[in-house]
Amino acid sequence: MSDFLSSAKNFVNSAVSRTSWEAQKQMRVRSKQTEIDKLLEQRHQLMDELGQVAMNLYQQGSLSDSQLSRLCASIFELDHDLRSRETQLQDAKNEAYPADQFGPEPTMNYAPPTPSSNASAPGNPPNNNYNNANAGGYVPPTSTPNAAPDAQSQRCPHCGNPLRPNALYCRNCGTKLR
Structure with a gap:
């Protein structure tokens, strides 16, 4: 009976791990799709603006390259960002569940943690990243996107x-x- 309960527990733990992983994957996919949709909307707005500027200048007989180049450059950047996000979305959609990473551990020789191994014991900092041998897993990112301090200070050499x-x-x- 004990083996049956242990087997059932392992099965449920495995199913919960996979369901959690699938839910996180769906969140990543939806996030990338939202980013792509926003970029497409920005591109559409810029294309509308480009069309209006070109038509107005055409009607006035004074079509200027410098005015159009600003809009074209913005559209080009959005297209580059869009391709990058679409690649990331496809990668997220193609992710496979790493069954060996999230599989349940055998519980035959389980021993509850002792007070001396408690990470939040006085004098020991709490371990909030779940990166211990038994958790198998989560390690938060070590850097944040857009953290480059000099990225904000870059300026166009022309204007x-x-x-x-x-x-x-x-x-x-x-x-x-x-």
């Missing part, structure tokens, strides 16, 4: 306006940066 990190073109004047 001096601030640049987005990894920008290929200046959004203001359209100068090619790489």
Whole structure:
């Protein structure tokens, strides 16, 4: 009877681990899809603005390259961001459940933790990243995105306006940066 309960417990633990992993995967996929949708909306707005500017200038007989280059550069950057996010979305959709990583541990020789091994005992800092031998897993990111301090200080060599990190073109004047 004890073996049956242990087997049932292992089965339930495995199912819970997989369900949790699948839910997290769906959250990552939805997040990337939302980012893609926002980029497409921005691109659509810029294309509308580009069309309006071009039509107005055309009607006035004074179509200027510098005015259009700013909008074209912004559209080009959004297209680059869009391709990157679509690749990330596809990677998230193609992730496979790592069954060996989240499989339940055998409980035959289980011993409850002793007070001396308690991570939150006085004098020991609490371990909140779940990175111990039995948890098998979660390690938070060691760096945050957009943490580069000099990324905000980059400026266009032509017009001096601030640049987005990894920008290929200046959004203001359209100068090619790489």
